[in-house]
Amino acid sequence: MELRFTEEERAFRQEVREFIDRNLPAATRERMESGRTPTKEMVVQWQRTLNAKGWAVPHWPVEWGGTGWSPIKRFILQEEIQQTPAPLPLGFNTNMCGPVIIAFGTEAQKKRFLPRMANLDDWWCQGFSEPGAGSDLASLKCAAKRVGDYYIVNGQKTWTTLAQYADWIFLLVRTNPNAAKQQEGISFLLVDMKSPGITVRPIITIDGAHEVNEVFFDDVKVPVENLVGTENRGWDCAKFLLSNERTGQARVGASKERIRRLKLIASQAPGGGRPIIEDPRFRERLTEVEVQLKALEITTLRVLATEQKNLGQRKPNPASSILKIRGTELQQAISELFVLAAGPYGLAGADPGADRLNEPEIVPDWAALAQPTYFNWRKQSIYGGSNEIQKNIMAKAFLGL
Amino acid sequence: MDFDLTEEQRLLQDSVARLLADRYKFEQRKAYMKTPEGWSREIWSAYAELGLLALPFAEAEGGYGGGAEETMIVAEQMGRALTLEPWLPTVVLGGGFLRHGASAEQRSALVPKIARGEMLLAFAHTEAQSRYDLHDVATTAKRDGDGWVLNGRKVVVIHGDSAHRLVVTARTAGGQRDLKGVGVFLVDASAPGVSRRGFTAVDGHRAAEVTLEGVRVGPEAVLGNPEDGLPLVDRVVDEAIAALAAEAVGAMEAVHGLTLEYLKTRKQFGRPIGSFQALQHRAAEMMVALEEARSMAMLGAMMAEEEDATERRRHMRAVKLQVGRSARFVGQQAIQLHGGIAMTMEYAAGHYFKRLTAIDTMFGDAEHHLNALATGGGLITAAAA
Numbered sequence: 001m002e003l004r005f006t007e008e009e010r011a012f013r014q015e016v017r018e019f020i021d022r023n024l025p026a027a028t029r030e031r032m033e034s035g036r037t038p039t040k041e042m043v044v045q046w047q048r049t050l051n052a053k054g055w056a057v058p059h060w061p062v063e064w065g066g067t068g069w070s071p072i073k074r075f076i077l078q079e080e081i082q083q084t085p086a087p088l089p090l091g092f093n094t095n096m097c098g099p100v101i102i103a104f105g106t107e108a109q110k111k112r113f114l115p116r117m118a119n120l121d122d123w124w125c126q127g128f129s130e131p132g133a134g135s136d137l138a139s140l141k142c143a144a145k146r147v148g149d150y151y152i153v154n155g156q157k158t159w160t161t162l163a164q165y166a167d168w169i170f171l172l173v174r175t176n177p178n179a180a181k182q183q184e185g186i187s188f189l190l191v192d193m194k195s196p197g198i199t200v201r202p203i204i205t206i207d208g209a210h211e212v213n214e215v216f217f218d219d220v221k222v223p224v225e226n227l228v229g230t231e232n233r234g235w236d237c238a239k240f241l242l243s244n245e246r247t248g249q250a251r252v253g254a255s256k257e258r259i260r261r262l263k264l265i266a267s268q269a270p271g272g273g274r275p276i277i278e279d280p281r282f283r284e285r286l287t288e289v290e291v292q293l294k295a296l297e298i299t300t301l302r303v304l305a306t307e308q309k310n311l312g313q314r315k316p317n318p319a320s321s322i323l324k325i326r327g328t329e330l331q332q333a334i335s336e337l338f339v340l341a342a343g344p345y346g347l348a349g350a351d352p353g354a355d356r357l358n359e360p361e362i363v364p365d366w367a368a369l370a371q372p373t374y375f376n377w378r379k380q381s382i383y384g385g386s387n388e389i390q391k392n393i394m395a396k397a398f399l400g401l
Numbered sequence: 402m403d404f405d406l407t408e409e410q411r412l413l414q415d416s417v418a419r420l421l422a423d424r425y426k427f428e429q430r431k432a433y434m435k436t437p438e439g440w441s442r443e444i445w446s447a448y449a450e451l452g453l454l455a456l457p458f459a460e461a462e463g464g465y466g467g468g469a470e471e472t473m474i475v476a477e478q479m480g481r482a483l484t485l486e487p488w489l490p491t492v493v494l495g496g497g498f499l500r501h502g503a504s505a506e507q508r509s510a511l512v513p514k515i516a517r518g519e520m521l522l523a524f525a526h527t528e529a530q531s532r533y534d535l536h537d538v539a540t541t542a543k544r545d546g547d548g549w550v551l552n553g554r555k556v557v558v559i560h561g562d563s564a565h566r567l568v569v570t571a572r573t574a575g576g577q578r579d580l581k582g583v584g585v586f587l588v589d590a591s592a593p594g595v596s597r598r599g600f601t602a603v604d605g606h607r608a609a610e611v612t613l614e615g616v617r618v619g620p621e622a623v624l625g626n627p628e629d630g631l632p633l634v635d636r637v638v639d640e641a642i643a644a645l646a647a648e649a650v651g652a653m654e655a656v657h658g659l660t661l662e663y664l665k666t667r668k669q670f671g672r673p674i675g676s677f678q679a680l681q682h683r684a685a686e687m688m689v690a691l692e693e694a695r696s697m698a699m700l701g702a703m704m705a706e707e708e709d710a711t712e713r714r715r716h717m718r719a720v721k722l723q724v725g726r727s728a729r730f731v732g733q734q735a736i737q738l739h740g741g742i743a744m745t746m747e748y749a750a751g752h753y754f755k756r757l758t759a760i761d762t763m764f765g766d767a768e769h770h771l772n773a774l775a776t777g778g779g780l781i782t783a784a785a786a
Contacts, residue, residue, distance in 0.1 A: 001410065001470050002403040003703040009402065033784075072402050256781060263783030280775070287775035291697075291719045294780055298696035305404045322689050394688060395681035399661055 005072075012073060016080040023049050024086050032085040033261065035338075035369040037211075040123070040165045043087045047120040056089045057118045060102060064110065065118045071304035082253030092124040092161075093117040097170045099244055100188065100237045104229035113168075113190070125166035127157040127191070127215060128238070135389050137172070138182040138235065142217060144173035144189060146224070146231075151175075151189060153197075153220040159383070163200045163213040166193050176232050188234035190226040197221075205379070207372035208349065242385060243320060249384055250327035252297045258334045259290060265366055266341045276341055285340075289333050296326050318398035321390040328380035328387060335374040342370035404699065406474070413467075414474045416451055421482035427749045433485055438563060439607045440485040445518050448488065455516035457496045462505075463513045469640065469705035473647040473698060480651025483749075483756055485605055487521055487560035493644045495522025497637035498568045502585055502624035511566070523564035525555040525588075525611045526634070533765035535634050536580050540613065542571035542627070549573075549623070551586065551594075551616040559763075561609030562599030564590050569613065570634060573627050584627035585634065592616055604759035605752065632710060638764050639717045643701035646724045649760045650698045653691045653731040656753035660684065660735045663742075680738055687731050694727035718770040719780055725767030728757035 005013070028042040038046075050056040051065070058074045060066035067074075081088055098117050101109055116122045133140040142155025153173055163169065171189045179185030191198075197220040202210045229237055266277040266286070276282050303319040339346050345367035362368075381387045395401040406414060424444060433441040448454050453475055458464020465471070472493060479488060496515065499508050514520035531537035540553025551571050561567065567588045575582030588595065594616035599609040625633040661684060664675030674680055701720040707713040732754035736743040743750035761767060774780070 001406055001699075001702075003699055005402055257784075259781045260784040263779075263781065264786060267783060268786075280772075283775040283779075284771055287771055287779045288722075290780040291722050291771075291774070292693065294700065294719055295693040295696045295723050298700055299692055301402055302404050302696060302699075305402060309405075318688065319692065321685075322692055325689060326693070388682065391682040391685035392678070394685040395675075395678075399681070399684050399688065401661070401664055401675040401681045401684060 005076075009072060009076060013076050013080060016077055019053065019055075020080060020084050020086055023053075024084060028086065029084060032087070034365040035258075035261070035373055036365075038087045040162075043090060044120050044123075046087045047089045050089060051119045056120075057094050057098065060094075060098060060114070060118070064102060064114045071307045072301065075301070075304050079253035079256075082251065083257045085254065085257045090120055090123065092126055092166075092170075093120060093122070095244055096126060096241050097124050097190075100170070100228060100241050103240060104188070104237050106225075108225065109190070109228065122167040123162070123165045124168045124170060125160050125163045125193075125215075127160060127169045127171035129159045130156060131158055135386055137238070138186065140172055140174060140186065142171065142173050143177070144171075144175050144187060144222070146175070149224050151187075151222045151224060151227070153189070153191065153217040153222055155217050157215045157217075158203070158212075160200075160213045160215045161211060163193070163215050164202065164210065169193055169215065170228075172234055172238055175234075179232065183235040185232055186234040186238070187231050188228040188237040189222055190228060191217075191220065191222050195220045195222070205376060207376040208351075209372070209376065211376075249380075250296055250300050250323040251331060252293065252300055252327070255293050255327075255330055255334055258331075258338075259286070259293070261366070262286070262334065262337055262341060265338075269341050269343070269367075271341075271343065276343075282337070282340060285333075286337055289330055289337070292326065293330055296323065296330060299323065299326075318394055321394050324384060325381075325387045325390050331380055332374075332377050335370075335377040338366070338370040339374045342367040346370045406470075410470065410474055413471060414478065417453065417475055417478040418481075420447055420451065421478055421484065425482040425484060427483075427752075430483060430485065430752075434605050439601055439605065440487070444484070445486050448486065449516065449518035452516075453488065454492055454518055455512070456492055457500060458508075458512050458516070459500075462508055463516050469643055469702040472640070472644050472705075473702040476644040476647035477651035477654075477698075480648035480653075480756075481655040483605075483652065483655075483752055485607075487523070487563060487607075489641065489644060489648075490523045490560045490564065491515060491521050493641050494524040494637060495566070495568055497640045498522075498524075498585060498587075498624050498633070501636055502630070502633045503587075507587070507621065507624070520566065521560065521564045522566050522568060523558050523561040523590075523609075524637075525558045525561060525567040525569045527555060527557050529554065529556050530577075533769045534578070535638060536583060536631055537578050538570050538572045538583050539577045540569065540571040542573045542584050542586060544573075545617060548617060548619045549584075549586065549627075551588065551613045551618065553613050555611040555613070557602070558609050558611050559602070560607050561590075561611050562597055562607050566590060567595070567611060568624070569611075570630065571613075580631055581629055583630045583634065585624040585630040586618055586622045586627075587624055588613070588616060588618055588622060592618070602759065604756040606759070635710060635714060639713055640705045642717050642721050642764050643698070643705040645760050645763055646694070646698040646701040646720050649724050649728045649757060650691070650695050652753050652757055652760075653687075653694060653728060656735045656750055656757075657684075657687050657691055657731060659750055659753070660687070660738050663739050674738075683734050683738055687734050690727040690730045694724045694731075697723040697727075715774065715777060715780065718765075718774040718777075721765055722767045722770045722774065725761040725770070728761050729767070732757040 057065045058067040058069050062068050130140050144151040144153045169191050171191050175187040176185030197218040199216040201214045203212045267275050269276050271279050345363045348363040348368045452465040455464045456467040460466040542549045542551050567590050569586045569588045573584040594614045596612045597609045602608045667674050697720045704713050704716040735750050739750050742748050
């Protein structure tokens with residue numbers, strides 16, 4: 001048992017830190033420090049910088065741009081990117097669709113899509129959820145009918161994150177409405193967002209942001225070579241993708257960065273004639289979060305160390321659900337503490353005076369963002385398999401209930 | 402980074418697990434608890450044979466040469482079996498004071514006896530007013546020639562009734578709550594002026610009130626610096642917290658397993674109650690709490706050997722806070738998911754619940770450490786302005 005990072009791992013962390021400091025544009029860092037999401041251009045620019053360094057897809061096979069690093073080393077890179085803060089490589093490309101193509105795709109698909117995914121030449125989005133298929137994803141209805149060398153897609157997807165930026169969408173579609181089990185009639189398709197018949201309609205969420213969309217498919221023609229894996233076996237791809245999605249959701253590095261920022265803010269923001277960090281109630285709530293985050297960090301490392309041992313076995317790990325549950329709860333708790341720190345300033349909303357250029361700001365940026373971020377973060381315990389679904393998974397798969 | 406046990410550690414774990422599976426079943430434990438001493442001398446001898454009583458001492462001094470990881474491994478197994486013997490006070494606390502505070506002569510006189518199971522120790526520290534503040538010591542030690550005279554009253558001394566020697570904290574200088582001026586003394590429990598009133602604590606362990614009236618000890622009784630013994634106390638208590646964290650993990654794991662068994666077998670409304678989602682989610686939440694505690698027990702084992710006292714203390718507070726929270730949650734849910742059966746003395750779940758509650762109360766409960774950690778600035782440093 002060795003619970004400390006090795007000399008080599010510490011040196012690598014230092015190397016990553018120096019690389020980020022040298023190469024990350026100041027505007028990107030500043031925007032993210034303030035708590036805003038990076039722009040599309042910032043995400044693209046930074047992923048290309050990482051890709052040029054060979055660090056955009058370290059977990060992929062070496063022949064497709066991976067590094068062959070240990071999970072711990074990959075964790076260090078991810079944590080350093082989050083802690084800076086800098087944008088992570090786009091998860092739809094690198095953690096979701098990319099690994100599915102690597103595991104289930106044809107050589108032609110790999111050659112065509114993977115290099116462009118790694119370099120963010122194509123921005124991908126995820127077409128899974130539908131108005132009638134949320135937690136019960138397998139009940140999805142969006143249909144694809146084989147006609148000659150094409151699938152004709154008709155239906156609707158929803159909650160499609162950043163579809164407004166996307167060049168491509170990976171879709172779960174129903175190819176056999178008569179299958180004995182719902183899961184057995186689903187296929188995994190790659191669809192060009194420029195295809196005729198696709199309409200993207202924004203959904204404005206309670207924080208006022210345009211992050212998610214509805215996507216409508218009206219007789220959209222998709223070449224059959226864009227089917228990943230076997231027709232009607234798309235559920236295998238979906239399950240594989242969702243289990244990959246979960247470990248990333250702990251976002252320990254991002255939470256650490258938020259806490260550091262919050263501590264700086266709270267040591268300056270007033271609360272009852274003193275900085276609010278000196279308010280015992282505030283301080284204790286913050287400390288509870290820090291301690292739980294430490295537990296989450298070690299649990300994450302335990303999961304990664306197990307992965308390292310069982311490389312390639314792809315055994316589901318109960319801890320991935322634990323990481324999702326606690327990781328999201330902690331991020332939500334941190335967003336609540338920002339609201340407390342902002343106090344009445346928080347009433348201002350995300351962009352007070354955005355139309356008043358060259359005037360003094362009405363409230364500090366961090367305070368203006370506190371409540372919108374808190375509102376937005378409620379999504380975390382819903383997406384990626386709601387936290388209740390995670391508990392169902394744990395009960396069935398690991399507790400034998 | 403490697404969370405696996407070494408081959409040797411696995412052997413240690415297996416041998417303790419086997420001993421306890423064989424000789425510490427719940428019914429056997431009940432019998433040990435009913436004896437006048439409240440624990441088993443035969444089991445104590447078995448610990449000695451396995452080397453568990455010599456665990457933390459250096460091999461050159463007749464010990465097993467184990468570190469914080471070995472302590473964690475053994476304590477976790479003891480937690481699973483809910484053992485009642487004075488292992489923590491003798492080996493972890495007493496042993497800790499000997500390792501960090503005693504001279505080579507003091508150790509050579511005691512370690513072999515401890516290892517053979519002939520010498521029991523207890524940490525006589527807590528006082529009526531001190532709660533969890535380690536520096537709050539009203540018991541006095543006054544110089545008397547080359548020795549000292551001790552006066553004071555210690556409460557809830559865990560396994561203080563059976564101990565041969567007591568590790569006593571006493572004030573050699575300063576006021577009751579001063580950080581300086583606390584001395585640590587090794588006192589013969591049969592010395593004139595020492596009186597003890599034993600009792601059984603809530604978790605089945607034994608404890609005692611210890612009164613010291615004009616107890617005279619020689620210069621050889623002093624452990625460490627008699628004017629500045631608090632760092633020694635801090636260090637040993639931190640090691641004890643790490644051990645308690647591991648014990649709590651073992652207890653939580655066992656009672657979680659017991660609860661899962663019950664959920665699968667107990668039927669109501671014509672089906673196993675474990676098929677109900679409300680109960681499934683609680684069982685899953687218990688697992689989350691257990692794994693958080695396990696991670697923090699590992700942190701405890703790592704930090705127990707940290708030389709920087711401030712860092713060590715800070716992290717150990719985090720360990721105790723998380724373990725306290727998890728222990729309370731898992732214990733309460735275990736009772737709730739079982740229903741009435743877990744309210745009875747006849748059934749093991751309630752005993753796990755009680756031990757877990759006791760562990761939260763030892764060396765500072767979750768609220769105490771939360772308060773101290775929060776006041777001290779938490780775990781994460783603020784971003785630069």
